[in-house]
Amino acid sequence: MISAKELRKSYGKAEALRGVGFEVGHGELFGIIGPDGAGKTTLFRVLATLILADSGTASVDGLDVVADYEEIRKRIGYMPGRFSLYQDLTVQENLEFFATVFDVDVDTNYGLISDIYERLAPFKNRRAGALSGGMKQKLALSCALIHKPTVLFLDEPTTGVDPVSRKEFWEMLKRLKAAGVTILVSTPYMDEAALCDRVALMQGGRFLDIDTPAGIVANYRHELWAIRARRMSSLLGDLRAQPETLSCFAFGDAHHLAAKPGALSPESLVRRLESLGHEDVSVERLQPGIEDCFLDLSATDGGTR
Amino acid sequence: MNAIEARDLTKAFGAFVAVDHISFAVAQGEIFGFLGANGAGKTTAMRMLCGLSKPSAGSATVAGFDVGRKSEKVKASIGYMSQKFSLYEDLTVAENIRLYAGIYGLGERRIAEKTDELLSRLDFEGERGTFVRDLPLGWRQKLAFSVSIVHEPKVVFLDEPTGGVDPATRRRFWELIYQAADRGITAFVTTHYMDEAEYCARVSIMVDGRIAALDAPSAIKRSLGAASMDEAFHAIVRDASRGGD
Numbered sequence: 396m397i398s399a400k401e402l403r404k405s406y407g408k409a410e411a412l413r414g415v416g417f418e419v420g421h422g423e424l425f426g427i428i429g430p431d432g433a434g435k436t437t438l439f440r441v442l443a444t445l446i447l448a449d450s451g452t453a454s455v456d457g458l459d460v461v462a463d464y465e466e467i468r469k470r471i472g473y474m475p476g477r478f479s480l481y482q483d484l485t486v487q488e489n490l491e492f493f494a495t496v497f498d499v500d501v502d503t504n505y506g507l508i509s510d511i512y513e514r515l516a517p518f519k520n521r522r523a524g525a526l527s528g529g530m531k532q533k534l535a536l537s538c539a540l541i542h543k544p545t546v547l548f549l550d551e552p553t554t555g556v557d558p559v560s561r562k563e564f565w566e567m568l569k570r571l572k573a574a575g576v577t578i579l580v581s582t583p584y585m586d587e588a589a590l591c592d593r594v595a596l597m598q599g600g601r602f603l604d605i606d607t608p609a610g611i612v613a614n615y616r617h618e619l620w621a622i623r624a625r626r627m628s629s630l631l632g633d634l635r636a637q638p639e640t641l642s643c644f645a646f647g648d649a650h651h652l653a654a655k656p657g658a659l660s661p662e663s664l665v666r667r668l669e670s671l672g673h674e675d676v677s678v679e680r681l682q683p684g685i686e687d688c689f690l691d692l693s694a695t696d697g698g699t700r
Numbered sequence: 701m702n703a704i705e706a707r708d709l710t711k712a713f714g715a716f717v718a719v720d721h722i723s724f725a726v727a728q729g730e731i732f733g734f735l736g737a738n739g740a741g742k743t744t745a746m747r748m749l750c751g752l753s754k755p756s757a758g759s760a761t762v763a764g765f766d767v768g769r770k771s772e773k774v775k776a777s778i779g780y781m782s783q784k785f786s787l788y789e790d791l792t793v794a795e796n797i798r799l800y801a802g803i804y805g806l807g808e809r810r811i812a813e814k815t816d817e818l819l820s821r822l823d824f825e826g827e828r829g830t831f832v833r834d835l836p837l838g839w840r841q842k843l844a845f846s847v848s849i850v851h852e853p854k855v856v857f858l859d860e861p862t863g864g865v866d867p868a869t870r871r872r873f874w875e876l877i878y879q880a881a882d883r884g885i886t887a888f889v890t891t892h893y894m895d896e897a898e899y900c901a902r903v904s905i906m907v908d909g910r911i912a913a914l915d916a917p918s919a920i921k922r923s924l925g926a927a928s929m930d931e932a933f934h935a936i937v938r939d940a941s942r943g944g945d
Contacts, residue, residue, distance in 0.1 A: 429866075430837070431866075554863065555892065557736075557937070558937075559933075559938070598866065644868070648898040
């Protein structure tokens with residue numbers, strides 16, 4: 396449903412896309428995971444036919460983003476990162492406006508949005524500008540879906556949204572996927588990767604890896620250890636100074652230490668840490684998560700400073 | 701002396717009670733996480749603590765000054781940084797430091813000293829004349845934080861300082877917060893990343909204008925039988941009646 400080859404785009408000296416290529420299948424929920432400045436929005440704008448790439452090709456639903464841009468625009472739904480609705484129109488007026496633009500009436504495809512829009516129904520006469528963040532997000536999604544697009548582009552729909560509302564939003568995406576909509580969604584939150592069929596990890600205008608979430612985790616090259624002690628702040632520096640340490644980062648209540656397979660002996664490490672004055676030291680093997688993989692791939696790529 | 705003390709701090713907008721009698725204390729040099737769902741009242745509470753909004757009832761002191769009656773003293777004793785507003789992009793690194801240090805009341809000689817010290821601590825000496833708009837995002841965040849504490853305030857308020865930042869930079873940013881806390885600066889932090897809640901000595905979780913939980917992250921997890929702060933957060937916030945922000 397989506398295909399991109401060697402897409403490049405620069406703004407002056409800044410290279411936003413440095414050769415991006417990928418394929419998304421019909422009905423797939425595909426995530427683009429990366430920090431601000433990775434190039435996610437530029438990629439969306441190329442695929443949504445809002446800007447032209449400097450080079451490379453892309454197609455959406457079998458149509459070329461340059462030659463067939465008018466037809467593509469009828470078939471896609473696009474929810475940009477910044478709130479895109481008319482603040483001075485009410486909830487209901489916004490929905491009707493978007494339906495009219497796409498030449499449908501609200502009832503025709505209402506089934507697709509009913510479970511999202513019904514939560515907004517009590518506020519349908521409120522101006523969109525006066526809605527809370529979570530409700531704005533639901534309205535924007537409803538407006539992007541009202542013409543029943545075959546492909547849905549969602550650029551950071553959950554940024555700045557609290558963890559509970561984020562979870563709700565992903566539940567809605569799961570139901571849309573079940574209804575046959577192909578979804579391309581971007582997020583800076585690594586934990587949301589697990590909710591996608593496949594993901595691309597993006598940084599510095601490039602994809603670091605494309606795979607299923609399980610596949611990305613399975614390809615992790617090192618051994619990962621969770622290490623805790625009473626004084627976590629000084630523990631971090633001491634761990635980084637150990638010879639078997641490839642990298643070490645704080646991860647919630649433990650530090651995650653990457654080492655070459657077989658290089659780290661827990662007993663020896665505990666002894667050394669205790670001799671440095673650490674108490675209650677624990678060292679456990681750990682399965683990597685997406686964020687561990689991202690840290691490793693981005694360090695190898697040399698993309699972070 | 702506690703860096704922050706709130707006693708029944710309350711803010712009502714008409715009939716809507718955004719912050720509803722919250723009480724807590726934060727020690728000098730503590731890293732305190734201020735969590736809650738969107739709409740729980742965090743921003744309103746933070747605005748009162750920064751001296752930007754007067755309490756409707758109750759009181760709070762920050763750095764020993766009453767936020768309602770001595771708001772100008774409060775403002776001079778704190779630093780503030782958010783991801784949304786921080787530095788001026790069309791000023792250079794040195795100009796931004798000079799501007800903020802000047803606003804915080806530092807004299808010329810002190811500004812020169814602090815500029816050198818700050819640039820050397822961040823390893824930024826080569827970027828003195830670089831426009832902020834040309835810095836990578838991660839560098840801007842570090843600079844913004846350092847500028848917010850250029851006057852060595854008692855308390856620094858960090859409002860979602862790491863939103864959208866890549867995982868490596870996000871962690872280096874927390875290392876800067878630790879260093880500031882080691883120098884005795886109290887950090888009051890909001891975040892939507894639950895792993896970051898674990899880096900705080902204590903956290904509070906607001907639900908519908910009240911503080912629903914306040915303790916060390918390990919104690920909160922233990923009391924709820926939760927494996928992670930994310931799980932604990934969901935358990936506490938699940939029954940919130942106020943949605944969105």
